[in-house]
Amino acid sequence: MPDVSAPCPPPAAPPEVRLSGVSLRLGREPVFDSLDFAAAPGVFTGILGPSGVGKTTLLRLVAGLTPADAGTVGDADGRPLAGRLAWMAQKDLLLPWLTVAENVRLGARLRGEATADAAERAMALLASVGLAERADDLPETLSGGMRQRAALARTLMEDRPVVLMDEPFSAVDPLARLGLQNLAARMLAGRTVLFVTHDPMEALRLGHRVFVLAGAPARPTPIGLPGGAWPRAADDPAVLAAHAAILRALAPAEAAP
Amino acid sequence: MIRRLIILTGLLGLWTLAWAASGRMSFILPPPWEVAVAFFDHADLLARHAATTAGEILLGLVIGAAFGAAAALAMTLWRPAAPWLWPLFIASQALPVFAIAPLLVLWLGYGLASKVAMAALIIFFPVASGFHDGLSRTDPGFLDLAATMNAGRWATLRHIRLPAALPGLASGLKIGAAVAPIGAVIGEWVGSSAGLGYLMLHANARLQIPLMFAALAVLAAMALLLHAATGRILRHCLPWVHDTLDGP
Structure with missing residues (x-):
């Protein structure tokens, strides 16, 4: 049984983000x-x-x-x-053809990584954002708030x-x-x-x-x-x-x- | 369903009215019941020729869709190809199939091949154009997300751009399925020994007008069935797509 309270512990030494002398037109x-x-x-x-x-x-x-x-x-x-880094945009960017759980595991899917324990971790994350019941639903069946929670779980899944x-x-x-x-x-x-x-x-x-x-x-x-x-x-x-x-x-x- | 029955009844009523108004000349416009009699008298004949035409349409649909999808993919994967290929595709579309039909029969013979080629040619363009549109209009947000997830070009294509383009492919296929019978029947008119188009020409020449109408009705039923079946299959395969696939 995965630890639902802390499915994604914080990293040991997160880096600073620094922009130096950046110019852009x-x-x-x-x-x-x-x-x-x-x-x-x-x-x-x-x-x-x-x-x-x-x-x-x-x-x-x-x-x-x-x-x-x-x-x-x-x-x-x-x-x-x-x-x-992980990216979370204004739009939830859930892929409409994947289930909620598959969306949460999108990064692993795109990188071709083995997904043996990824599925378990994704479920734990979905549980921690209150979406365990909706794991196998398509995003279109979710409300706006639920969709953003799924996007948050996907962001955390990237760890x-x-x-x-x-x-x-x-x-x-x-x-x-x-x-x-x-x-x-x-x-x-x-x-x-x-x-x-x-x-x-x-x-x-x-x-x-x-x-x-x-x-x-x-x-x-x-x-x-x-x-x-x-x-x-x-x-x-x-x-x-x-x-x-x-x-x-x-x-x-x-x-x- | 009720709406379809009303449409059918209305059409039959108009048909009967037209027949009555035009002086009841059955050799120009036979009434529905004469067509029905012809249909049952020649059911075997109609079924045989319908099977030929259906085979041509389905084969043409598969081949045309495969080539169309491949062309769209090629233009997406290799962008410099697009400006070279598009004029060619547009020209192939602008040329009336009627004009090419005799050539195809000359090159490919009186058999199945020339009709399949004709149907495939007609289907190719809407599929290529719909799929290419879909592939080039992926939501940029999805691509940004994939980039921050360190996805490679192929993974992005396979997991994001391709599925995102399926609605475009689907609408291309729906249009293709609607026009495919045109190609097959024109091919049969130009030169053939079987098929509903052949049967219609033949019946027309021998003044078997009710049989001709019966063949026409079978063709219309086949086209409607193909359209409905395509829509149903696509809806089943793409349950998340609504705007392009819902509707009639």
Whole structure:
């Protein structure tokens, strides 16, 4: 019987994610110019910012999906992160022709790895996200929140020290989102997690460190965070005050009529 | 089912009206009951010729679909091939089959081969085009995910791009199944000694108009059956596909 409480223990020494002197143009627009940025090892780093500023592009650079024009992307020693990271996008990206369990094991299937104990681990992960009963169903039968939980299980199945999340919970309803945030915090704790979001509350709840990305070329600016237990409670007065402050700070960019 | 019965009854009614309105000339337009009599009188003959045509259509469907799918794969795996092959395919499609039919009969003979080739030729294009479309429009999110999972080119093709292209292949096959009888029957008209097309020409020449209509009805029934069976098989094999396969 697999250990359901910790189907995926955190890695021993997760790496830092570091971008040094990174420049990138998309078309004629400079998105980043000599950008230096680091996501600390083993904690959640959140990136907030207006649409189109380059949040997703930053994650794609780290994931190696978009090559930088100049500079290095890697760990603290500049070594590439390929093979050490898992990707979770805004869309759940569940393949509609595979069952939920097969989707969770997709990485092993794509790499042609033996799947003897993978099946058992996938089931344990599905159980820990509350989807054990739906393992053999097609994704289309799942609700939006369930689909994101399956995507989270697939991300964990990869068991990588670095996890990149691109607005992972923005497509689900607010209540399901709170649950998913708690689940992600519990399951991904101890890894180097870099996530982008346009929801200040999500950044406040999950981020050990939070940056606002703004300008063209874009620059990250750290913002102060309230103390207290992590993940922070959405109804904590300090969190609500910080939330209001972030909204005021972002307002010129986001609240244009 | 009820809707189909209503359509059938309506068509039969219109047919009878047309017959009555055109002066009841059975040698131009026989009424439904005369066709029914011809159908039962010549059931053996019709069955024999229908079997020939059905064989041509099915073989043509298999061969045309195989070549179409292979062409789509080749253009996907080897991109420089696409700009060379597409004009060729379009030309093959723009040429009316009627124009090529005599040539195919000349080259491949009066037998099965020329009709199968004709049906295959007609089916080839929708299958190649549908499958190629599907293969080139994989959700980029799926490809990103595969890249971060360190998937190789072949694994990505096999586990993601191919299954993602199956709906495109399926809609190509559905169109192919609907037009396949055209190729077979044209081939039979140009030169043959068996098949529903041959029977229709023959009956027409001998003024056996009810028999001709009976052959036409069998052909229509076969085409509808093929269309429905293709749809059903595809729905069974691709249970996650809805937009292209649901519907009639």
